[in-house]
Amino acid sequence: MTEFVTIGKSKQFYEFLKSEILSGEYKPGDKFPSIRKLAEKHNISTITVNSVISNLVTKGYLYVEQGRGTFVKELKHDSRKDKRMIGVMFFDFRMENNIEATMFSSIQENLKDDYYLIPYNTYDNVQNFYKGLRGFTELEVDGLILVPPASEAYDQTIVRSLIPENVPIVFINRKIDSIPADFLGMDFETATYMAVKHIFRQGRQKVMLIRYLSPSISNNMTNGYVRAHEEAKISVEKNLLLDWPSDCNGPDYEFKDKLVKAMKRKQYVDGLVASDILIYKYRKSLYESNRTVPDNLSIVSINDTVYSKFMEPPLTTVPFPSTQIGKKAAEIITDRIEGKTYKHIHEYIVEDLVRRRS
Numbered sequence: 001m002t003e004f005v006t007i008g009k010s011k012q013f014y015e016f017l018k019s020e021i022l023s024g025e026y027k028p029g030d031k032f033p034s035i036r037k038l039a040e041k042h043n044i045s046t047i048t049v050n051s052v053i054s055n056l057v058t059k060g061y062l063y064v065e066q067g068r069g070t071f072v073k074e075l076k077h078d079s080r081k082d083k084r085m086i087g088v089m090f091f092d093f094r095m096e097n098n099i100e101a102t103m104f105s106s107i108q109e110n111l112k113d114d115y116y117l118i119p120y121n122t123y124d125n126v127q128n129f130y131k132g133l134r135g136f137t138e139l140e141v142d143g144l145i146l147v148p149p150a151s152e153a154y155d156q157t158i159v160r161s162l163i164p165e166n167v168p169i170v171f172i173n174r175k176i177d178s179i180p181a182d183f184l185g186m187d188f189e190t191a192t193y194m195a196v197k198h199i200f201r202q203g204r205q206k207v208m209l210i211r212y213l214s215p216s217i218s219n220n221m222t223n224g225y226v227r228a229h230e231e232a233k234i235s236v237e238k239n240l241l242l243d244w245p246s247d248c249n250g251p252d253y254e255f256k257d258k259l260v261k262a263m264k265r266k267q268y269v270d271g272l273v274a275s276d277i278l279i280y281k282y283r284k285s286l287y288e289s290n291r292t293v294p295d296n297l298s299i300v301s302i303n304d305t306v307y308s309k310f311m312e313p314p315l316t317t318v319p320f321p322s323t324q325i326g327k328k329a330a331e332i333i334t335d336r337i338e339g340k341t342y343k344h345i346h347e348y349i350v351e352d353l354v355r356r357r358s
Contacts, residue, residue: 014052019120021061023135028074087136089120091147098305099320106326124149133162143333148174150213168336170329182332184325187348188217191318192224194353195300199271200232202298207271208240263289276301276308299358313357321349
């Protein structure tokens with residue numbers, strides 16, 4: 001079941017249902033699920049679902065036949081006229097992760113009036129990634145902005161077969177080397193270096209790093225971690241490098257056990273660098289280890305989502321450059337669609353560390 005949480009639930013659910021229609025999940029003429037069924041399936045109030053369905057009818061994606069129900073409307077391609085369509089595929093567009101919501105807004109704000117976006121959420125699933133590419137190709141989009149799934153376990157041959165050669169692409173955070181495209185990403189190496197260096201300046205020496213699932217990002221984070229240690233002339237302890245739990249949406253007791261044991265060691269950890277979402281989720285493990293922030297544990301988070309600001313104490317953080325990446329992605333993709341030619345861009349972006357009380 002797809003969960004829709006926190007602020008913006010109605011808008012998020014609207015985009016979700018719209019992407020389901022555009023991707024071919026529902027065909028023209030298909031009867032759309034009832035308001036009651038949608039409310040039960042997605043754990044959303046019938047009032048919210050009714051509002052979203054009404055909006056989809058108004059926008060021309062659905063139509064109502066009195067006494068029969070709601071049906072999927074056939075989308076006429078000639079309605080595009082001079083409009084350009086850009087398919088935007090994020091790896092997990094849930095509102096708890098405000099990084100991608102902010103990035104999507106930035107892309108939209110920096111587009112010209114004759115462009116519009118079609119969002120698709122892969123929910124970090126490779127098969128959904130393929131499905132989304134297939135749907136965008138069928139819709140004959142003019143360009144693609146893609147955040148591939150975190151595992152990077154996609155078949156490059158399949159991906160190549162699903163994308164027409166003449167469609168420009170901007171990859172974000174993860175790229176597929178065999179496909180000519182532009183690339184923008186957070187500089188996780190520098191972000192990790194800055195985070196560890198900041199903790200060393202607090203007089204700490206044993207810093208734990210929890211790396212991301214993506215092999216490329218994990219490697220970059222490790223490089224930044226090692227660089228900070230070499231500069232400070234502090235030995236790297238491999239047992240202080242942990243990998244993101246296999247299922248961050250559910251309880252990972254093995255990971256929790258590793259974290260608690262590491263925190264309780266005699267020569268205990270006195271610093272932590274990790275995603276703020278992960279820190280928030282496993283905050284009880286820190287309490288169980290009798291650690292107090294910042295008295296005997298300094299934390300620097302990565303991303304700066306809502307969790308960084310509302311943890312107690314608020315977390316020092318390296319923000320994800322969502323607005324910058326969104327703006328640049330919009331500029332690059334419109335350039336490519338309009339035929340401007342220049343060398344493919346490969347750029348990493350990092351923002352300054354934000355000091356709070358952790």
